[in-house]
Amino acid sequence: MALQDLCHLQEVFPDTDCSPFGTRTGYYDGGFPASSSSHLFNFFIPAAEFLQESPLQFGQVSNASTSQDHLLSSLSWPPGLPQDSPQSVPLPFPMSHGTTTLAFLFQGGVLAAADTRSSCSGLVACPSSQKVLPIHSHLVGTTSGTSADCALWKRILARELRLYQLRHGRRLSTGGAAKLMSHMLHPFKGSELCVAATLCGWDGGELDLNQKPTQEEQELVLSSIDTRTGPSDPDSLEKASQSSTDARTGPSDPDSLEKASQSSIDTRTGPSDPDSLEKSSQSSTDARTGPSDPDSLEKASQSSTDARTGPSDPDSLEKASQSSIDARTGPSDPDSLEKASQSSIDTRTGPSDPDSLEKASQSSTDARTGPSDPDSLEKSSQSLIDARTGPSDPDSLEKSSQSSINAQQSFVRKRPSGPSLFYVCSDGTRLQGVLFSVGSGSPYAYSILDQGVRWDLTLQEATSVAREAVYRATHRDAWSGNCVDVFHVSSAGWKRRGREDLREEYYRERERRGGRGPEGGVLQREGQTGGDRT
Amino acid sequence: MALFQVTGFKHYDELREQILPSGQTHLVDRTNHYNFGTKTQEFAVPAGVDPSGFLKSCNSEGGVCIDLNHGTTTLAFKFKHGVIVAVDSRASAGRYLASNDVNKVIEINPYLLGTMSGSAADCQYWERLLAKECRLYRLRNNHRISVAAASKLLSNMMVGYRGMGLSMGSMICGWDKEGPGLYYVDDNATRLSGRMFSTGCGSSFAYGVVDSGYREDMTVEEAYELGRRGIVHATHRDAYSGGFVNMYHMREDGWIKVCKEDVSELIHRYRKGMFSV
Numbered sequence: 001m002a003l004q005d006l007c008h009l010q011e012v013f014p015d016t017d018c019s020p021f022g023t024r025t026g027y028y029d030g031g032f033p034a035s036s037s038s039h040l041f042n043f044f045i046p047a048a049e050f051l052q053e054s055p056l057q058f059g060q061v062s063n064a065s066t067s068q069d070h071l072l073s074s075l076s077w078p079p080g081l082p083q084d085s086p087q088s089v090p091l092p093f094p095m096s097h098g099t100t101t102l103a104f105l106f107q108g109g110v111l112a113a114a115d116t117r118s119s120c121s122g123l124v125a126c127p128s129s130q131k132v133l134p135i136h137s138h139l140v141g142t143t144s145g146t147s148a149d150c151a152l153w154k155r156i157l158a159r160e161l162r163l164y165q166l167r168h169g170r171r172l173s174t175g176g177a178a179k180l181m182s183h184m185l186h187p188f189k190g191s192e193l194c195v196a197a198t199l200c201g202w203d204g205g206e207l208d209l210n211q212k213p214t215q216e217e218q219e220l221v222l223s224s225i226d227t228r229t230g231p232s233d234p235d236s237l238e239k240a241s242q243s244s245t246d247a248r249t250g251p252s253d254p255d256s257l258e259k260a261s262q263s264s265i266d267t268r269t270g271p272s273d274p275d276s277l278e279k280s281s282q283s284s285t286d287a288r289t290g291p292s293d294p295d296s297l298e299k300a301s302q303s304s305t306d307a308r309t310g311p312s313d314p315d316s317l318e319k320a321s322q323s324s325i326d327a328r329t330g331p332s333d334p335d336s337l338e339k340a341s342q343s344s345i346d347t348r349t350g351p352s353d354p355d356s357l358e359k360a361s362q363s364s365t366d367a368r369t370g371p372s373d374p375d376s377l378e379k380s381s382q383s384l385i386d387a388r389t390g391p392s393d394p395d396s397l398e399k400s401s402q403s404s405i406n407a408q409q410s411f412v413r414k415r416p417s418g419p420s421l422f423y424v425c426s427d428g429t430r431l432q433g434v435l436f437s438v439g440s441g442s443p444y445a446y447s448i449l450d451q452g453v454r455w456d457l458t459l460q461e462a463t464s465v466a467r468e469a470v471y472r473a474t475h476r477d478a479w480s481g482n483c484v485d486v487f488h489v490s491s492a493g494w495k496r497r498g499r500e501d502l503r504e505e506y507y508r509e510r511e512r513r514g515g516r517g518p519e520g521g522v523l524q525r526e527g528q529t530g531g532d533r534t
Numbered sequence: 535m536a537l538f539q540v541t542g543f544k545h546y547d548e549l550r551e552q553i554l555p556s557g558q559t560h561l562v563d564r565t566n567h568y569n570f571g572t573k574t575q576e577f578a579v580p581a582g583v584d585p586s587g588f589l590k591s592c593n594s595e596g597g598v599c600i601d602l603n604h605g606t607t608t609l610a611f612k613f614k615h616g617v618i619v620a621v622d623s624r625a626s627a628g629r630y631l632a633s634n635d636v637n638k639v640i641e642i643n644p645y646l647l648g649t650m651s652g653s654a655a656d657c658q659y660w661e662r663l664l665a666k667e668c669r670l671y672r673l674r675n676n677h678r679i680s681v682a683a684a685s686k687l688l689s690n691m692m693v694g695y696r697g698m699g700l701s702m703g704s705m706i707c708g709w710d711k712e713g714p715g716l717y718y719v720d721d722n723a724t725r726l727s728g729r730m731f732s733t734g735c736g737s738s739f740a741y742g743v744v745d746s747g748y749r750e751d752m753t754v755e756e757a758y759e760l761g762r763r764g765i766v767h768a769t770h771r772d773a774y775s776g777g778f779v780n781m782y783h784m785r786e787d788g789w790i791k792v793c794k795e796d797v798s799e800l801i802h803r804y805r806k807g808m809f810s811v
């Protein structure tokens with residue numbers, strides 16, 4: 001699909017179809033940068049008169065054409081909306097999406113969890129559906145609302161992100177993906193489309209990947225470079241709580257690019273790019289290749305390289321350079337590269353570029369990437385840098401060769417990097433946050449999460465909080481249930497924990513409590529009668 | 535009220551019935567069985583009036599800006615050492631906060647408590663009426679009414695006005711001869727006995743917390759903490775709950791009021807991680 005679009009292959013769409021209930025949307029011209037080809041979106045929209053009905057009342061009065069419009073609505077339409085009832089039944093309150101999904105940030109990345117029940121007007125349509133869908137190697141999305149809509153739009157989003165990556169050479173950040181999705185859903189506002197998703201991703205730093213530099217590496221890097229202070233930089237604004245990672249990654253990305261001397265490099269996001277879509281993200285090989293790429297590019301002096309992803313590139317370009325960069329192994333790439341001078345670099349900070357406009361409030365990663373970018377720029381003396389946009393761009397223009405780090409710190413563009421979480425809804429809501437829970441079971445989950453979620457949780461603690469939250473919600477909410485899926489997104493990509501049946505958990509808990517629960521403890525076992533009065 | 539009844543004073547309604555024997559006998563004008571045959575004060579509802587329809591027109595759908603909403607969180611649970619009752623203290627009318635310091639627990643007698651959620655006026659009136667009936671029972675029968683019977687009284691009051699737009703979700707908690715008792719009664723005349731209930735629009739948040747932390751053999755302090763946490767987390771997430779946590783503990787020798795604490799201070803204690811991120 002993506003390749004097809006890239007090649008501008010015209011799709012054959014029978015435009016002469018006359019649909020009995022609506023016009024086809026034509027070319028989607030929502031200012032989409034990627035939509036260079038036509039027929040990107042051809043969706044049925046119900047006839048205009050149905051759009052004027054209140055969505056809550058939609059479908060409740062039965063007439064011949066109403067049933068056909070339910071093509072768009074499918075599973076997990078909130079129960080309580082009798083679609084075929086002869087008389088219109090007023091809803092007692094607006095029904096929310098029948099599910100429980102949650103996601104939150106913590107020091108180890110993003111954790112996303114969801115139940116697995118798909119319901120359809122009181123019937124459990126599927127007890128083992130998947131509500132957390134991976135979009136690419138470093139982005140997963142939880143879905144709630146109408147199952148079909150969610151699955152479709154997630155796929156469309158994945159396609160568009162892939163296109164973006166192919167065109168621009170780096171991954172779009174989570175915020176950018178959220179904005180993209182929000183804009184894609186906007187034309188359908190007011191219709192029955194019901195998608196409420198949280199996008200959980202790890203931005204930026206494809207070069208740093210999961211390789212955390214050891215202390216000596218770090219020192220090595222730092223010593224060889226007149227380098228940036230690491231986390232503190234631009235992002236002194238960031239709470240440097242997770243500074244250790246920051247320090248590490250700092251040097252990496254941009255710097256490396258900077259180093260490239262006289263190479264107009266169309267920066268690559270790092271080795272992971274081609275692979276980024278593969279789910280082998282947690283291969284630590286990425287870390288390896290990461291460094292290699294930029295370096296190789298760097299080494300290539302006076303080469304206008306269209307820097308590319310994938311390990312293959314650098315190698316080809318690699319010239320044995322006399323840089324002590326070799327010393328740098330992994331993370332040090334950027335730094336080493338910094339040494340290179342006179343590079344006109346069309347740097348791209350990596351994934352975060354467009355998103356530099358995003359509020360990077362929760363990303364401590366800013367601190368990390370921060371140093372890299374400006375520094376790298378700085379380091380490259382007399383480099384014409386066509387730095388990319390972003391908040392701190394002004395400094396990109398300053399070719400101050402030996403501007404001190406500190407000077408840069410004030411200008412640094414805030415590049416969001418690190419874990420990131422956005423909530424996108426088909427009614428146009430788009431929110432950035434640290435903790436979200438969506439669905440009819442969300443109140444139950446919220447109270448558990450509020451108690452237990454802190455930034456400094458370990459992965460295991462975070463998993464158990466998420467599991468407990470989903471379990472409580474499935475226990476009390478009728479439209480959530482069956483199993484729980486837990487996904488963890490880190491710098492190495494997403495990782496899925498095995499699906500767990502919560503029924504077992506319920507029985508375990510009953511055992512723990514000795515057969516008595518808070519909600520009415522008559523748990524009969526082998527003829528034992530409960531002690532409550534009734 | 536109670537003395538008025540005991541002295542056998544004839545109420546206006548009965549006098550009117552004797553003067554004008556004809557006319558529609560509305561349900562509410564008949565002698566009610568649940569009052570053990572005593573005459574009681576009823577609402578005379580004129581024929582042709584539809585209270586629930588009238589109430590609906592008073593909501594925002596009808597163009598009026600004040601909603602009658604059920605903004606509250608109350609919870610109660612039984613454990614080894616009695617019953618814990620915890621409520622918030624916010625009264626809202628749609629988006630308007632009428633008060634942040636409302637007492638949502640009515641102390642019927644030293645051994646009976648009733649919580650209120652839903653329409654404040656309905657709750658207060660009917661639970662006071664229940665208190666009157668309990669007192670009358672005590673005077674007539676020389677022993678305290680049981681929790682089951684008290685909740686049954688309230689439930690029967692509700693059934694008489696079913697469909698007329700009452701809005702009340704209440705938990706009757708007490709300690710009687712059979713031990714701790716907890717019943718949930720609502721405006722549909724649903725009456726349920728259980729070990730844990732939570733009512734109001736913040737109830738789902740409270741359920742998560744209490745379900746998670748409940749153990750049958752909790753100590754008293756742990757139970758207090760659980761009740762507090764339930765209300766505090768609910769007030770944190772629910773816009774219509776807030777104010778103070780009013781907590782009562784029903785023990786064998788009667789109830790005690792445990793605390794009245796500001797939820798805004800408590801949330802900072804419980805959610806250290808949240809505010810520092």
